[in-house]
Amino acid sequence: MELIIDITLLTFLGLTALAINRIDKLFCIIMLSGIYSLLCASLFVSMDAVDVAFTEAAVGTGIATVLLLSTIGATDTQQRSAPQRPLFALLVVCATGAILVYGTMDMPAFGDPDAPIHHHVAPRYLEMSQQEVGSDNIVTSILSSYRGFDTLGETVVIFTAGLSVVGLIGFRGMQKFGDRQRAAGITQDDMGKHLVLRIVIKMFIPLILLFALYVQFHGDFGPGGGFQAGVIFASGFIFYTLMFGLDAAMRVVSPRTLSYIAALGVLTYGGVGITTLLMGGNFLDYNVLRPDPLQGQHLGIFLIELGVGTTVFSIMVLIFFAFSSRKGLRQ
Amino acid sequence: MNIGAHYNYWVAIFLMMTGFYVVITHGNLIKKLIGLNLFTTSVFILYISLAKVKGGTAPIIAPGIEVYSNPLPHVLILTAIVVGVATTAVGLALVLLIYDRYGTIEEDEIRLKDDSL
Amino acid sequence: MSSILELMPSVYAGASLALLAVMGSTLVRAILGPTAFDRVMAVNMFGTKTVLLLSLLGFLSGRPDFLDIALVYALVNFLSTIAVLRFFEGRPQVVKQCSTTDVDLDVNHDADPDASGPTTAMEE
Amino acid sequence: METFLVLASTLCISMGVFLGITGAIGIFRMPNFFARLHAASVTDSGCAFMLLFGLMLQSGFTLATIKLCFILLFFLISSPTAAHALAKTALSCGAQPTSSPREER
Incomplete structure (x- = not known):
């Protein structure tokens, strides 16, 4: 049964990819890439990677679609050139x-x-992580404890990416808000038209933020994390x-x-590492944070997940602000 | 050899090659970026397929469950997804800058304008 | 008594298969969809079906506590729909650019491509 | 009691699936965008409601039921809202709801 679902989803993925290749309307491609990432995420769930599916859903479908849309809004909605040397490329x-x-x-x-991949490091994680780290979710314990240094690197990468986006396109036209809004066709009357939408979204935003906090602090026990x-x-x-x-x-x-x-988030992460060094452990060795190693692990994971969460949140919002401040400039 | 044994890998390779094809043939920069995303995602699928254990469930410890899938690839891919979207954002920012400078996002038109300078 | 409970997995399995079929047809609509709004609608519907499929998969694998993912999907699906609508808001020109009938993969269109809704309304 | 629950949830789930399939047929058979939107959105809400309700009957009083309840509530509000906003934007961008089947595709 799982195999049938797996194969069907993979076939859909293949179809979507082919369609993305064939169609030259960029808007249509963006819609299809949204579907593509939804399909990917369902595939990840069917292959037991719940944390990955969680991330892919939130990132691939939500943020990526929004960013792509604001880019085509500011540039061009149509692919104008034909494929170059398609036969050679096909070969x-x-x-x-x-x-x-x-x-x-x-x-x-x-x-x-019996595949080799399941016989090297993974058994130790599966068997020992609960005694050593104390978190039910093994993905979280590997992510933030065993391979905490990697995750620090990833956080820094995201931070750098956010800085580069802001450095590259900035928040141009910030002074001319009125002009831009009129140009983009967004006026006060215009927004008043979507009364239902506004009320519903107003209602949802607190719930979304609350849910985000739940995901942040529940990462030890279920899918989720920073x-x-x-x-x-x-x-939200x-x-x-x-x-x-805007x-x-x-x-x-x-x-x-x-x-x-964003900087504070990265500093929190790095600061935990420095603190553990000062308290006599290795870098990001949370055992020394508290007298009881398990409690130390718990505290350490809590702090660095908080750091990751704040960094990712602020960088995503920064990137979105940068893109949407460009959106109406040209019209 | 039954068909399910390698189907995942083959589809991952197919998606990877589709993404590759999009990147090398299409001159539109946004489409190139989406092709790059296809390529990235195919790598994710390959990794997650490797992690799956038949009869296993998600690696979140619960009473009464013995077999878990391999959590290590999940961790690698989880961070890769977030980094992937961050790099896509940088790419899109570059596309916006190119559009400002050249007024187009087609590769050949950009080349023409470069040559005429 | 336990025998009738064993029926449930097959119910879930059948429902998942049916949902997969529905997802397939929505995918086709998203690829063909003559107007831009058809595509938005198809993506929205696809998202809903994905959420349902995920809930079913949770029950099928016997670990229904992963419903957080389904909740995130529902949320993100709504977000992308709203984003697309804001993108089109007050820009009929863009809608027109995005939605002329795609002849590329459209096999079953028998109407004139120019007869799509926004186009006719634009020319009035 | 168990038999009753199993029967009830099977009934709910199959109703949901039936509605889903109806919607899938609807988005192909309907002649214009507004009709298709109608088919899609009505069955979407109905399908989600029935299916999730069926699952709720199965999960008993656990955390899963509460989460299902949240998903259900979210759907019941967001799905009609999205359809409404979609129709409104389409109308304001110039799509005309027509009654003759061939006029608009």
Whole structure:
């Protein structure tokens, strides 16, 4: 049964990818890539990767779609050039694909419990993590404890990406809010038309933020954690910006504050590492934080997840602000 | 050899090659970025397929469950997804800048304008 | 008594298969969809069906405590729909650009491509 | 009691699936966008409601039921809202609801 679902979803994915290749309306491609990421996420759930599915749903479908839409809004909605040298490309692609498929012949069958990958590090994580880290969710314990240094790297990457986006496109046209809104066709009357939408979204935003907090602090026991919570929290702000305009959203939290929050998140993460060093442990060795190693682990994971969450949240909102401040400029 | 044994890998390779094809043939920069996303996602699918254990469930410890899927690839991919969207955002920002400078997002038109300078 | 409870997994399985079929047809509508709004609608519907499928999968695998994911999906689906609507808001020109009938993969269109809704209304 | 619950939830789930399939047929058979939207949104809400209700009957008084309840509430509010906003935007962007089947596709 699981196999049937798996195969059907994979087939849908293939169809979607082909359609993305064929269609030249960029809007249609963006809609299809939204579907593509929904399909991916369901596939991840059917293959037991619930945390990954969580992230993919929040990031791929939500944020990526919004960013792509604001880009085509500011540039062009149509692909104008025909594919270049399609036959040669097809040849290259087929040859590469054939070599890769030949490579899979030696790979263990799908779901084989005797595959080498399941016999090296994973058994130790599965057996020992509950005694060593104390978290039910093994993905969380690997992410933030065993491989905490990796995650610090990822957080810094996200931070850098956010800084680069702001550095590249900035918040241009910030002074000319009135002009831009008139140009984009968003006036006060216009927003008043969507009365139902505004009320419903107003109702939802607190619930979304609350849910984000739940995901943040529940990461030890179920799917979730800093990355996902940050994105969900950011999507609450994106809702607000979409409905009430960029001006209002920037009055709630200004880009300057957001960049401070982002830096604070990374600092929290790094600070926990330094603290453990000072208290006589290794870098990010949470055992020394409290007398009881398990409590120390708990505290450490809590703090660094908080750091990750705040960084991801503020960077996502910053990126969204940067993109949507560009959106109406040209019209 | 039954068909389910390698189907996941093959589809992952198919998606990867579709993404590759989109990147190398299409001149539209946004479409190139979406092709790059297809490529990235195919790698995710490959990793997650490797992690699956038949009869296992999600690696969240619960009483009465013995077999869990391998959690390590999940961790790697989880962070890769967030980094992927961050890099996409940087790419889109570059596209916006290119549009400002050249007034187009088609690769060949950009080349023409570069040559005429 | 326990025998009738064993029926449930097959009910879930049948329902998941049916939902997959519905998702497939929605996907086709998203690919064909003549107007931009058809595509938005199809994506929205696809998202709803994904949420239901995920809830069913949770019950099918016997671990229904992963419903958080389904909740996030519902949320994000709504978000992207609203984002698209705001994108089109007050810009009929963009709608027109995004929605002329796609001949590429459209196999069953028998109407004139110019007859799509926004286009005719634009020319009035 | 168990038999009753199983029967009830099977009935609910199959109703939900039936509504879902109806919607899938509807988005192909209907002639114009507004008719398709009608088919999609009505069955969407109905399908979600029946299916989730059926699952709630099965899960008993656990955390899962509460989460299902939240999903259900969210759907009951967000799905009609999205359909409403979609129709409104389509109308304001110039799509005309027509009654003749071939006029608009």
